[in-house]
Amino acid sequence: MKKRNIISCGALLIMILFMSCKDNNQKKEVSTTDMPISREMKAELTSPPNVPRSVGRRKAKKLIVNMEILEEEGELTDGVKYVYWTFGGSVPGSFIRTRVGDEVEFTLSNHPDNKLPHNIDLHAVTGPGGGAESSFVAPGHEKTFSFKTLNPGLYVYHCATAPVGMHIANGMYGLILVEPAGGLPQVDKEYYIMQGDFYTKGKNGERGLQPFDMQKAVDENADYVVFNGSVNALTGDNAITAKVGETVRLFVGNGGPNLVSSFHVIGEIFDKVHVEGGDTVNENVQTTLIPAGGAAIVEFRVDVPGTFILVDHSIFRAFNKGALGMLKVEGEEDKRIYSGEIREGIYLPEGPGIQNMPTTDEVVESEIPAKSFDEQMKFGKQTYMQTCFACHQAEGQGIPNAFPPLANSDYLNADVERAIDVVVNGLSGEITVNGEKYNSVMTKQLLSSEDVANVLTYVYNSWGNSGKVVTKEMVEKVKNK
Ligand code: HEC
Numbered sequence: 001m002k003k004r005n006i007i008s009c010g011a012l013l014i015m016i017l018f019m020s021c022k023d024n025n026q027k028k029e030v031s032t033t034d035m036p037i038s039r040e041m042k043a044e045l046t047s048p049p050n051v052p053r054s055v056g057r058r059k060a061k062k063l064i065v066n067m068e069i070l071e072e073e074g075e076l077t078d079g080v081k082y083v084y085w086t087f088g089g090s091v092p093g094s095f096i097r098t099r100v101g102d103e104v105e106f107t108l109s110n111h112p113d114n115k116l117p118h119n120i121d122l123h124a125v126t127g128p129g130g131g132a133e134s135s136f137v138a139p140g141h142e143k144t145f146s147f148k149t150l151n152p153g154l155y156v157y158h159c160a161t162a163p164v165g166m167h168i169a170n171g172m173y174g175l176i177l178v179e180p181a182g183g184l185p186q187v188d189k190e191y192y193i194m195q196g197d198f199y200t201k202g203k204n205g206e207r208g209l210q211p212f213d214m215q216k217a218v219d220e221n222a223d224y225v226v227f228n229g230s231v232n233a234l235t236g237d238n239a240i241t242a243k244v245g246e247t248v249r250l251f252v253g254n255g256g257p258n259l260v261s262s263f264h265v266i267g268e269i270f271d272k273v274h275v276e277g278g279d280t281v282n283e284n285v286q287t288t289l290i291p292a293g294g295a296a297i298v299e300f301r302v303d304v305p306g307t308f309i310l311v312d313h314s315i316f317r318a319f320n321k322g323a324l325g326m327l328k329v330e331g332e333e334d335k336r337i338y339s340g341e342i343r344e345g346i347y348l349p350e351g352p353g354i355q356n357m358p359t360t361d362e363v364v365e366s367e368i369p370a371k372s373f374d375e376q377m378k379f380g381k382q383t384y385m386q387t388c389f390a391c392h393q394a395e396g397q398g399i400p401n402a403f404p405p406l407a408n409s410d411y412l413n414a415d416v417e418r419a420i421d422v423v424v425n426g427l428s429g430e431i432t433v434n435g436e437k438y439n440s441v442m443t444k445q446l447l448s449s450e451d452v453a454n455v456l457t458y459v460y461n462s463w464g465n466s467g468k469v470v471t472k473e474m475v476e477k478v479k480n481k
Protein backbone atom coordinates (compact mmCIF):
# COMPACT_ATOMS: atom_id res chain seq x y z
CA MET A 1 0.00 0.00 0.00
CA LYS A 2 2.80 2.41 0.97
CA LYS A 3 4.71 1.47 -2.14
CA ARG A 4 1.82 2.43 -4.37
CA ASN A 5 1.51 5.76 -2.70
CA ILE A 6 5.19 6.45 -3.20
CA ILE A 7 5.02 5.50 -6.84
CA SER A 8 1.93 7.51 -7.62
CA CYS A 9 3.08 10.47 -5.57
CA GLY A 10 6.53 10.32 -7.04
CA ALA A 11 5.04 11.20 -10.36
CA LEU A 12 3.76 14.44 -8.96
CA LEU A 13 5.46 17.62 -7.90
CA ILE A 14 7.05 17.63 -4.48
CA MET A 15 4.63 20.29 -3.36
CA ILE A 16 1.59 18.19 -4.15
CA LEU A 17 3.28 15.14 -2.72
CA PHE A 18 3.45 16.88 0.61
CA MET A 19 -0.28 17.58 0.55
CA SER A 20 -1.66 14.29 -0.70
CA CYS A 21 0.72 11.63 0.49
CA LYS A 22 -0.42 11.75 4.08
CA ASP A 23 -3.70 10.18 5.07
CA ASN A 24 -6.18 10.81 2.34
CA ASN A 25 -9.12 9.78 4.50
CA GLN A 26 -8.73 12.25 7.26
CA LYS A 27 -7.13 15.00 5.21
CA LYS A 28 -9.42 17.93 4.45
CA GLU A 29 -11.49 18.26 1.32
CA VAL A 30 -10.97 15.35 -1.05
CA SER A 31 -14.33 14.97 -2.79
CA THR A 32 -15.73 11.47 -2.55
CA THR A 33 -15.80 11.18 -6.32
CA ASP A 34 -12.05 11.80 -6.52
CA MET A 35 -11.19 9.74 -3.47
CA PRO A 36 -8.25 7.59 -4.45
CA ILE A 37 -8.61 3.82 -4.37
CA SER A 38 -5.98 1.77 -2.63
CA ARG A 39 -5.94 -1.85 -3.71
CA GLU A 40 -8.63 -4.31 -4.44
CA MET A 41 -10.45 -6.55 -2.01
CA LYS A 42 -13.19 -9.13 -2.08
CA ALA A 43 -16.25 -8.19 -0.04
CA GLU A 44 -17.24 -10.47 2.81
CA LEU A 45 -20.95 -11.24 2.47
CA THR A 46 -23.07 -12.62 5.32
CA SER A 47 -26.51 -14.09 5.67
CA PRO A 48 -28.87 -12.69 8.34
CA PRO A 49 -28.75 -12.09 11.26
CA ASN A 50 -24.98 -11.74 10.83
CA VAL A 51 -23.08 -8.78 9.44
CA PRO A 52 -19.55 -8.61 8.00
CA ARG A 53 -16.65 -7.12 9.98
CA SER A 54 -16.74 -3.34 10.23
CA VAL A 55 -14.62 -1.33 7.80
CA GLY A 56 -12.73 0.28 10.68
CA ARG A 57 -9.98 2.57 9.46
CA ARG A 58 -9.39 0.94 6.11
CA LYS A 59 -9.05 3.16 3.09
CA ALA A 60 -11.43 3.27 0.17
CA LYS A 61 -10.88 0.29 -2.09
CA LYS A 62 -12.00 -1.41 -5.18
CA LEU A 63 -14.46 -3.82 -3.61
CA ILE A 64 -15.40 -6.95 -5.48
CA VAL A 65 -18.92 -8.19 -4.75
CA ASN A 66 -20.06 -11.51 -6.20
CA MET A 67 -23.69 -12.29 -5.59
CA GLU A 68 -25.65 -15.25 -6.83
CA ILE A 69 -29.42 -15.41 -7.18
CA LEU A 70 -31.04 -18.64 -6.03
CA GLU A 71 -34.71 -19.63 -6.27
CA GLU A 72 -35.32 -22.21 -3.57
CA GLU A 73 -37.98 -23.71 -1.37
CA GLY A 74 -38.00 -22.83 2.32
CA GLU A 75 -40.32 -22.81 5.30
CA LEU A 76 -42.42 -19.74 6.01
CA THR A 77 -43.64 -21.24 9.27
CA ASP A 78 -44.08 -24.78 10.66
CA GLY A 79 -45.57 -26.91 7.90
CA VAL A 80 -45.91 -24.02 5.42
CA LYS A 81 -43.53 -24.16 2.45
CA TYR A 82 -42.76 -21.29 0.12
CA VAL A 83 -40.52 -20.85 -2.92
CA TYR A 84 -38.27 -17.90 -2.09
CA TRP A 85 -36.30 -15.95 -4.66
CA THR A 86 -33.09 -14.87 -2.96
CA PHE A 87 -29.93 -12.82 -3.29
CA GLY A 88 -27.31 -15.24 -2.03
CA GLY A 89 -29.61 -17.95 -0.66
CA SER A 90 -31.20 -16.10 2.25
CA VAL A 91 -34.10 -13.72 2.93
CA PRO A 92 -33.12 -10.97 3.31
CA GLY A 93 -30.17 -11.34 0.92
CA SER A 94 -26.49 -11.21 1.86
CA PHE A 95 -25.41 -8.15 3.83
CA ILE A 96 -22.90 -5.99 1.94
CA ARG A 97 -20.59 -3.73 3.96
CA THR A 98 -18.70 -0.94 2.22
CA ARG A 99 -17.22 2.42 3.12
CA VAL A 100 -17.68 5.75 1.49
CA GLY A 101 -15.44 6.16 -1.56
CA ASP A 102 -15.28 2.44 -2.36
CA GLU A 103 -15.47 1.54 -6.00
CA VAL A 104 -17.76 -1.48 -6.00
CA GLU A 105 -17.43 -3.94 -8.86
CA PHE A 106 -20.66 -5.89 -8.62
CA THR A 107 -21.18 -9.20 -10.38
CA LEU A 108 -24.68 -10.61 -10.29
CA SER A 109 -25.06 -14.21 -11.39
CA ASN A 110 -28.32 -16.06 -11.94
CA HIS A 111 -28.09 -19.76 -11.10
CA PRO A 112 -28.72 -22.06 -14.09
CA ASP A 113 -31.49 -23.92 -12.21
CA ASN A 114 -33.49 -20.71 -11.74
CA LYS A 115 -36.59 -20.15 -13.82
CA LEU A 116 -36.60 -16.37 -14.22
CA PRO A 117 -34.41 -13.43 -15.15
CA HIS A 118 -33.61 -10.96 -12.34
CA ASN A 119 -31.61 -7.79 -11.68
CA ILE A 120 -30.61 -5.60 -8.75
CA ASP A 121 -31.41 -2.01 -7.77
CA LEU A 122 -29.21 -0.84 -4.88
CA HIS A 123 -30.36 2.36 -3.20
CA ALA A 124 -26.69 3.10 -2.43
CA VAL A 125 -25.99 3.55 -6.14
CA THR A 126 -25.90 6.87 -7.90
CA GLY A 127 -26.78 5.85 -11.45
CA PRO A 128 -29.68 4.76 -13.66
CA GLY A 129 -32.00 2.26 -12.01
CA GLY A 130 -29.59 1.96 -9.08
CA GLY A 131 -27.84 -0.68 -11.16
CA ALA A 132 -31.01 -2.39 -12.36
CA GLU A 133 -30.53 -1.16 -15.91
CA SER A 134 -27.09 -2.78 -16.09
CA SER A 135 -27.71 -6.02 -14.25
CA PHE A 136 -30.70 -7.75 -15.92
CA VAL A 137 -29.51 -11.33 -16.16
CA ALA A 138 -31.04 -14.59 -17.46
CA PRO A 139 -30.64 -17.94 -15.68
CA GLY A 140 -27.14 -19.36 -16.22
CA HIS A 141 -25.59 -15.95 -16.93
CA GLU A 142 -23.86 -13.14 -15.06
CA LYS A 143 -23.56 -9.36 -15.37
CA THR A 144 -20.98 -6.95 -13.98
CA PHE A 145 -21.32 -3.22 -13.30
CA SER A 146 -19.43 -0.72 -11.12
CA PHE A 147 -20.41 2.12 -8.88
CA LYS A 148 -18.83 4.47 -6.38
CA THR A 149 -20.33 4.78 -2.90
CA LEU A 150 -20.80 8.53 -2.61
CA ASN A 151 -23.12 8.78 0.41
CA PRO A 152 -22.72 7.05 3.76
CA GLY A 153 -25.82 5.32 5.15
CA LEU A 154 -27.77 2.08 5.37
CA TYR A 155 -29.49 1.24 2.09
CA VAL A 156 -31.96 -1.32 0.78
CA TYR A 157 -31.32 -3.27 -2.38
CA HIS A 158 -33.95 -5.27 -4.24
CA CYS A 159 -34.80 -6.92 -7.52
CA ALA A 160 -36.53 -4.67 -10.03
CA THR A 161 -37.59 -7.13 -12.70
CA ALA A 162 -41.25 -7.06 -13.77
CA PRO A 163 -43.53 -7.81 -12.06
CA VAL A 164 -41.38 -5.86 -9.59
CA GLY A 165 -43.76 -6.31 -6.67
CA MET A 166 -43.77 -10.08 -7.11
CA HIS A 167 -39.97 -10.33 -7.12
CA ILE A 168 -39.76 -8.29 -3.92
CA ALA A 169 -42.66 -10.16 -2.30
CA ASN A 170 -40.81 -13.43 -2.90
CA GLY A 171 -37.86 -12.24 -0.84
CA MET A 172 -35.61 -10.34 -3.24
CA TYR A 173 -34.29 -7.62 -0.95
CA GLY A 174 -31.39 -6.99 1.41
CA LEU A 175 -29.18 -4.28 2.91
CA ILE A 176 -25.96 -2.57 1.87
CA LEU A 177 -24.17 -0.44 4.44
CA VAL A 178 -21.90 2.43 3.42
CA GLU A 179 -19.84 3.37 6.45
CA PRO A 180 -18.35 6.84 6.83
CA ALA A 181 -14.55 7.25 6.64
CA GLY A 182 -13.12 5.76 9.83
CA GLY A 183 -16.17 3.51 10.25
CA LEU A 184 -19.10 3.60 12.64
CA PRO A 185 -18.19 3.70 16.36
CA GLN A 186 -17.35 0.28 17.79
CA VAL A 187 -20.12 -1.67 19.56
CA ASP A 188 -20.18 -5.15 21.14
CA LYS A 189 -22.85 -6.81 19.01
CA GLU A 190 -24.21 -6.11 15.56
CA TYR A 191 -27.14 -7.84 13.86
CA TYR A 192 -28.99 -7.74 10.56
CA ILE A 193 -32.79 -7.77 10.63
CA MET A 194 -35.19 -7.11 7.81
CA GLN A 195 -38.95 -7.10 7.75
CA GLY A 196 -41.03 -8.34 4.84
CA ASP A 197 -44.69 -9.06 4.10
CA PHE A 198 -45.81 -12.29 2.38
CA TYR A 199 -48.95 -13.19 0.45
CA THR A 200 -50.03 -16.81 0.09
CA LYS A 201 -52.96 -18.48 -1.67
CA GLY A 202 -53.93 -20.16 1.60
CA LYS A 203 -54.62 -18.35 4.84
CA ASN A 204 -51.95 -17.86 7.50
CA GLY A 205 -51.05 -21.28 8.87
CA GLU A 206 -52.56 -23.30 6.02
CA ARG A 207 -50.10 -26.14 5.54
CA GLY A 208 -48.35 -27.33 2.40
CA LEU A 209 -46.52 -25.51 -0.38
CA GLN A 210 -48.15 -22.10 -0.68
CA PRO A 211 -47.95 -20.19 -3.97
CA PHE A 212 -47.71 -16.39 -4.09
CA ASP A 213 -51.10 -14.62 -4.27
CA MET A 214 -50.88 -11.59 -6.55
CA GLN A 215 -54.40 -10.32 -5.77
CA LYS A 216 -53.73 -10.26 -2.02
CA ALA A 217 -50.45 -8.46 -2.69
CA VAL A 218 -52.18 -5.84 -4.81
CA ASP A 219 -54.77 -5.45 -2.04
CA GLU A 220 -51.93 -5.17 0.52
CA ASN A 221 -53.62 -7.90 2.52
CA ALA A 222 -50.63 -9.75 3.98
CA ASP A 223 -50.91 -13.27 5.39
CA TYR A 224 -47.48 -13.08 6.99
CA VAL A 225 -45.36 -10.19 8.20
CA VAL A 226 -41.99 -11.50 9.33
CA PHE A 227 -38.43 -10.67 10.24
CA ASN A 228 -35.71 -12.39 8.23
CA GLY A 229 -37.96 -14.31 5.90
CA SER A 230 -39.89 -16.64 8.18
CA VAL A 231 -42.02 -16.69 11.30
CA ASN A 232 -39.43 -18.31 13.56
CA ALA A 233 -36.25 -16.81 12.10
CA LEU A 234 -35.51 -14.88 15.30
CA THR A 235 -37.29 -16.82 18.05
CA GLY A 236 -36.29 -19.66 20.38
CA ASP A 237 -32.89 -21.06 19.43
CA ASN A 238 -32.68 -18.54 16.59
CA ALA A 239 -32.90 -15.56 18.95
CA ILE A 240 -30.12 -13.00 18.78
CA THR A 241 -28.08 -12.66 21.97
CA ALA A 242 -26.11 -10.21 24.09
CA LYS A 243 -24.65 -9.96 27.57
CA VAL A 244 -25.60 -7.45 30.23
CA GLY A 245 -23.54 -4.30 29.77
CA GLU A 246 -23.00 -4.77 26.05
CA THR A 247 -23.92 -2.29 23.36
CA VAL A 248 -26.07 -3.64 20.55
CA ARG A 249 -26.45 -2.23 17.07
CA LEU A 250 -29.26 -3.45 14.83
CA PHE A 251 -29.24 -2.80 11.12
CA VAL A 252 -32.96 -2.90 10.45
CA GLY A 253 -34.40 -2.80 6.97
CA ASN A 254 -37.85 -3.12 5.51
CA GLY A 255 -38.18 -4.89 2.18
CA GLY A 256 -41.95 -4.45 2.06
CA PRO A 257 -43.22 -4.86 -0.62
CA ASN A 258 -46.14 -2.99 0.94
CA LEU A 259 -46.11 -2.41 4.67
CA VAL A 260 -44.39 0.23 6.77
CA SER A 261 -42.79 -1.06 9.98
CA SER A 262 -43.20 0.45 13.44
CA PHE A 263 -40.08 -1.15 14.83
CA HIS A 264 -39.96 -1.54 18.61
CA VAL A 265 -38.08 -3.65 21.17
CA ILE A 266 -40.24 -4.48 24.18
CA GLY A 267 -38.40 -3.57 27.38
CA GLU A 268 -35.70 -1.45 25.76
CA ILE A 269 -35.31 2.15 24.67
CA PHE A 270 -33.14 2.93 21.66
CA ASP A 271 -30.30 5.11 22.92
CA LYS A 272 -29.65 6.15 19.32
CA VAL A 273 -31.45 5.81 16.02
CA HIS A 274 -29.91 6.73 12.70
CA VAL A 275 -33.25 7.86 11.36
CA GLU A 276 -34.05 6.35 7.95
CA GLY A 277 -30.49 4.99 7.85
CA GLY A 278 -29.02 8.46 7.28
CA ASP A 279 -26.87 10.88 9.27
CA THR A 280 -29.52 12.28 11.60
CA VAL A 281 -29.22 10.63 14.99
CA ASN A 282 -32.25 10.73 17.24
CA GLU A 283 -31.86 9.73 20.89
CA ASN A 284 -34.12 7.99 23.41
CA VAL A 285 -36.59 6.53 20.95
CA GLN A 286 -39.32 3.98 21.74
CA THR A 287 -40.52 3.05 18.24
CA THR A 288 -38.96 3.98 14.93
CA LEU A 289 -40.76 4.04 11.63
CA ILE A 290 -39.08 2.14 8.82
CA PRO A 291 -40.60 2.74 5.41
CA ALA A 292 -40.92 0.02 2.81
CA GLY A 293 -37.66 0.25 0.89
CA GLY A 294 -35.98 1.99 3.83
CA ALA A 295 -33.83 1.23 6.84
CA ALA A 296 -32.70 2.44 10.25
CA ILE A 297 -29.70 1.80 12.49
CA VAL A 298 -30.74 1.42 16.12
CA GLU A 299 -28.35 1.22 19.05
CA PHE A 300 -28.84 0.53 22.72
CA ARG A 301 -27.01 -0.79 25.75
CA VAL A 302 -28.54 -3.80 27.48
CA ASP A 303 -28.58 -3.23 31.23
CA VAL A 304 -30.57 -6.16 32.59
CA PRO A 305 -30.98 -9.83 31.65
CA GLY A 306 -34.12 -11.28 30.06
CA THR A 307 -35.81 -11.90 26.74
CA PHE A 308 -36.50 -8.72 24.83
CA ILE A 309 -39.10 -8.99 22.10
CA LEU A 310 -38.62 -7.31 18.72
CA VAL A 311 -41.90 -6.37 17.06
CA ASP A 312 -43.60 -4.38 14.40
CA HIS A 313 -45.82 -2.50 16.85
CA SER A 314 -48.72 -2.70 14.40
CA ILE A 315 -49.40 -5.39 16.91
CA PHE A 316 -51.58 -7.97 15.17
CA ARG A 317 -48.69 -8.36 12.73
CA ALA A 318 -46.45 -9.29 15.63
CA PHE A 319 -48.62 -11.79 17.47
CA ASN A 320 -50.68 -13.17 14.62
CA LYS A 321 -48.67 -12.76 11.44
CA GLY A 322 -45.13 -13.43 12.61
CA ALA A 323 -43.39 -10.04 13.03
CA LEU A 324 -41.86 -11.07 16.33
CA GLY A 325 -38.22 -11.76 17.18
CA MET A 326 -36.23 -12.23 20.36
CA LEU A 327 -33.07 -10.79 21.86
CA LYS A 328 -31.87 -12.94 24.76
CA VAL A 329 -29.70 -11.11 27.27
CA GLU A 330 -27.73 -13.02 29.89
CA GLY A 331 -25.94 -11.67 32.91
CA GLU A 332 -26.35 -10.29 36.38
CA GLU A 333 -29.59 -8.68 37.42
CA ASP A 334 -29.46 -5.08 38.47
CA LYS A 335 -32.23 -4.49 40.98
CA ARG A 336 -31.69 -0.75 40.83
CA ILE A 337 -32.85 -0.80 37.23
CA TYR A 338 -35.45 -3.55 37.37
CA SER A 339 -36.81 -5.88 40.00
CA GLY A 340 -39.84 -8.12 40.12
CA GLU A 341 -40.81 -11.74 39.83
CA ILE A 342 -40.28 -12.82 36.22
CA ARG A 343 -42.63 -15.12 34.38
CA GLU A 344 -41.29 -15.84 30.91
CA GLY A 345 -43.58 -16.29 27.96
CA ILE A 346 -45.80 -13.25 28.31
CA TYR A 347 -45.00 -12.19 24.79
CA LEU A 348 -45.23 -15.13 22.44
CA PRO A 349 -46.56 -15.62 18.94
CA GLU A 350 -50.26 -16.51 19.00
CA GLY A 351 -50.64 -17.58 15.40
CA PRO A 352 -53.58 -17.36 13.03
CA GLY A 353 -56.38 -18.76 15.24
CA ILE A 354 -59.15 -16.18 15.38
CA GLN A 355 -60.42 -15.71 18.93
CA ASN A 356 -63.89 -14.44 19.65
CA MET A 357 -66.01 -13.93 22.69
CA PRO A 358 -68.66 -16.69 22.58
CA THR A 359 -70.74 -16.11 19.41
CA THR A 360 -70.83 -17.85 16.05
CA ASP A 361 -68.43 -17.73 13.15
CA GLU A 362 -67.01 -19.88 10.38
CA VAL A 363 -63.65 -21.59 10.04
CA VAL A 364 -62.04 -23.27 7.08
CA GLU A 365 -60.91 -26.87 7.30
CA SER A 366 -57.28 -27.67 6.52
CA GLU A 367 -56.79 -29.49 3.25
CA ILE A 368 -53.89 -31.50 4.62
CA PRO A 369 -55.19 -33.42 7.66
CA ALA A 370 -52.99 -35.28 10.11
CA LYS A 371 -52.47 -38.85 8.94
CA SER A 372 -51.24 -40.54 12.10
CA PHE A 373 -51.20 -40.25 15.87
CA ASP A 374 -47.69 -38.77 15.68
CA GLU A 375 -48.87 -36.10 13.27
CA GLN A 376 -51.89 -35.35 15.45
CA MET A 377 -49.50 -34.84 18.37
CA LYS A 378 -47.19 -32.64 16.30
CA PHE A 379 -49.91 -30.42 14.82
CA GLY A 380 -51.76 -30.47 18.14
CA LYS A 381 -48.71 -29.20 19.98
CA GLN A 382 -48.34 -26.44 17.39
CA THR A 383 -51.92 -25.32 17.97
CA TYR A 384 -51.47 -25.61 21.72
CA MET A 385 -48.36 -23.43 21.73
CA GLN A 386 -50.06 -20.84 19.55
CA THR A 387 -53.52 -20.85 21.05
CA CYS A 388 -53.88 -22.43 24.49
CA PHE A 389 -50.43 -21.78 25.94
CA ALA A 390 -51.05 -18.12 26.77
CA CYS A 391 -53.64 -19.11 29.39
CA HIS A 392 -53.08 -22.77 30.30
CA GLN A 393 -49.23 -22.51 30.25
CA ALA A 394 -46.48 -24.64 28.75
CA GLU A 395 -46.97 -27.75 30.88
CA GLY A 396 -50.74 -27.35 31.14
CA GLN A 397 -50.31 -26.25 34.75
CA GLY A 398 -52.58 -23.19 34.42
CA ILE A 399 -52.37 -20.14 36.67
CA PRO A 400 -53.93 -20.26 40.14
CA ASN A 401 -57.23 -18.38 40.45
CA ALA A 402 -57.26 -17.51 36.77
CA PHE A 403 -56.77 -20.39 34.35
CA PRO A 404 -57.55 -23.98 35.36
CA PRO A 405 -54.91 -26.68 34.80
CA LEU A 406 -55.15 -29.07 31.88
CA ALA A 407 -52.42 -31.25 33.37
CA ASN A 408 -53.95 -34.18 35.21
CA SER A 409 -57.31 -32.36 35.14
CA ASP A 410 -60.22 -34.38 36.56
CA TYR A 411 -62.64 -32.08 34.73
CA LEU A 412 -60.95 -32.79 31.40
CA ASN A 413 -60.54 -36.51 31.89
CA ALA A 414 -64.11 -37.10 33.09
CA ASP A 415 -65.84 -36.25 29.82
CA VAL A 416 -64.40 -35.98 26.30
CA GLU A 417 -67.52 -34.52 24.70
CA ARG A 418 -67.64 -31.79 27.33
CA ALA A 419 -63.96 -30.99 26.71
CA ILE A 420 -64.59 -30.71 22.96
CA ASP A 421 -67.58 -28.49 23.70
CA VAL A 422 -65.40 -26.21 25.88
CA VAL A 423 -62.92 -25.65 23.06
CA VAL A 424 -65.53 -25.33 20.31
CA ASN A 425 -68.05 -23.15 22.10
CA GLY A 426 -66.12 -21.54 24.94
CA LEU A 427 -66.97 -21.76 28.61
CA SER A 428 -68.15 -19.45 31.35
CA GLY A 429 -69.55 -19.86 34.85
CA GLU A 430 -68.23 -21.70 37.86
CA ILE A 431 -66.43 -25.00 37.44
CA THR A 432 -64.31 -27.09 39.79
CA VAL A 433 -61.03 -28.53 38.57
CA ASN A 434 -58.98 -30.74 40.91
CA GLY A 435 -60.83 -29.33 43.91
CA GLU A 436 -60.26 -25.67 43.02
CA LYS A 437 -63.08 -23.40 41.91
CA TYR A 438 -62.76 -21.24 38.77
CA ASN A 439 -65.30 -18.72 37.63
CA SER A 440 -64.08 -17.02 34.52
CA VAL A 441 -64.51 -17.00 30.75
CA MET A 442 -62.74 -19.06 28.16
CA THR A 443 -63.27 -17.54 24.75
CA LYS A 444 -64.55 -19.77 21.99
CA GLN A 445 -61.53 -20.97 19.98
CA LEU A 446 -62.13 -20.53 16.29
CA LEU A 447 -60.26 -23.61 15.16
CA SER A 448 -61.10 -26.11 12.44
CA SER A 449 -62.52 -29.47 13.61
CA GLU A 450 -59.23 -31.00 12.58
CA ASP A 451 -57.26 -28.57 14.76
CA VAL A 452 -59.56 -29.13 17.75
CA ALA A 453 -59.12 -32.89 17.38
CA ASN A 454 -55.34 -32.53 17.20
CA VAL A 455 -54.98 -30.13 20.10
CA LEU A 456 -57.20 -32.18 22.39
CA THR A 457 -55.38 -35.36 21.42
CA TYR A 458 -52.16 -33.60 22.35
CA VAL A 459 -53.61 -32.44 25.69
CA TYR A 460 -55.07 -35.87 26.50
CA ASN A 461 -51.72 -37.52 25.80
CA SER A 462 -49.60 -35.10 27.82
CA TRP A 463 -48.96 -34.24 31.47
CA GLY A 464 -50.51 -37.30 33.12
CA ASN A 465 -53.86 -37.15 31.33
CA SER A 466 -55.93 -40.17 30.33
CA GLY A 467 -54.48 -40.75 26.84
CA LYS A 468 -57.63 -40.48 24.71
CA VAL A 469 -57.51 -39.85 20.96
CA VAL A 470 -59.94 -37.24 19.64
CA THR A 471 -60.98 -37.48 15.99
CA LYS A 472 -62.34 -34.88 13.61
CA GLU A 473 -65.62 -36.85 13.49
CA MET A 474 -66.02 -36.60 17.28
CA VAL A 475 -65.54 -32.83 17.05
CA GLU A 476 -68.06 -32.48 14.21
CA LYS A 477 -70.61 -34.47 16.20
CA VAL A 478 -70.35 -31.94 19.03
CA LYS A 479 -70.43 -29.01 16.60
CA ASN A 480 -73.61 -30.31 14.95
CA LYS A 481 -75.51 -30.87 18.18
C1 HEC B 1 -57.86 -16.67 26.91
C2 HEC B 1 -57.50 -17.72 27.82
C3 HEC B 1 -57.75 -19.16 27.39
C4 HEC B 1 -57.36 -19.78 26.24
C5 HEC B 1 -56.60 -19.15 25.06
C6 HEC B 1 -57.79 -21.14 26.33
N1 HEC B 1 -58.43 -21.35 27.50
FE1 HEC B 1 -59.22 -23.10 28.17
N2 HEC B 1 -59.96 -22.16 29.78
C7 HEC B 1 -59.80 -20.84 30.11
C8 HEC B 1 -60.58 -20.51 31.29
C9 HEC B 1 -60.61 -19.15 31.96
C10 HEC B 1 -61.25 -21.68 31.66
C11 HEC B 1 -62.23 -21.81 32.79
C12 HEC B 1 -63.58 -21.19 32.38
C13 HEC B 1 -64.56 -21.07 33.51
O1 HEC B 1 -64.15 -20.69 34.61
O2 HEC B 1 -65.75 -21.35 33.27
C14 HEC B 1 -60.84 -22.70 30.70
C15 HEC B 1 -61.24 -24.03 30.74
C16 HEC B 1 -60.79 -25.03 29.91
C17 HEC B 1 -61.11 -26.42 30.02
C18 HEC B 1 -61.96 -27.09 31.09
C19 HEC B 1 -61.31 -27.00 32.45
C20 HEC B 1 -60.08 -27.87 32.62
O3 HEC B 1 -59.10 -27.35 33.19
O4 HEC B 1 -60.07 -29.03 32.22
C21 HEC B 1 -60.50 -27.09 29.00
C22 HEC B 1 -60.52 -28.58 28.68
C23 HEC B 1 -59.78 -26.08 28.24
N3 HEC B 1 -59.98 -24.85 28.82
C24 HEC B 1 -59.03 -26.35 27.10
C25 HEC B 1 -58.44 -25.38 26.33
C26 HEC B 1 -57.75 -25.66 25.09
C27 HEC B 1 -57.51 -27.05 24.51
C28 HEC B 1 -57.35 -24.47 24.59
C29 HEC B 1 -56.63 -24.21 23.28
C30 HEC B 1 -57.29 -24.70 22.08
C31 HEC B 1 -57.78 -23.45 25.53
N4 HEC B 1 -58.44 -24.05 26.55
C32 HEC B 1 -57.54 -22.09 25.35
C33 HEC B 1 -59.01 -19.93 29.42
C34 HEC B 1 -58.45 -20.16 28.18
Ligand SMILES: [Cu+2]
Pocket residue numbers: 085117118119159160161167172
Ligand atom coordinates in the same frame (compact mmCIF):
# COMPACT_ATOMS: atom_id res chain seq x y z
CU1 LIG C 1 -36.00 -10.94 -9.35
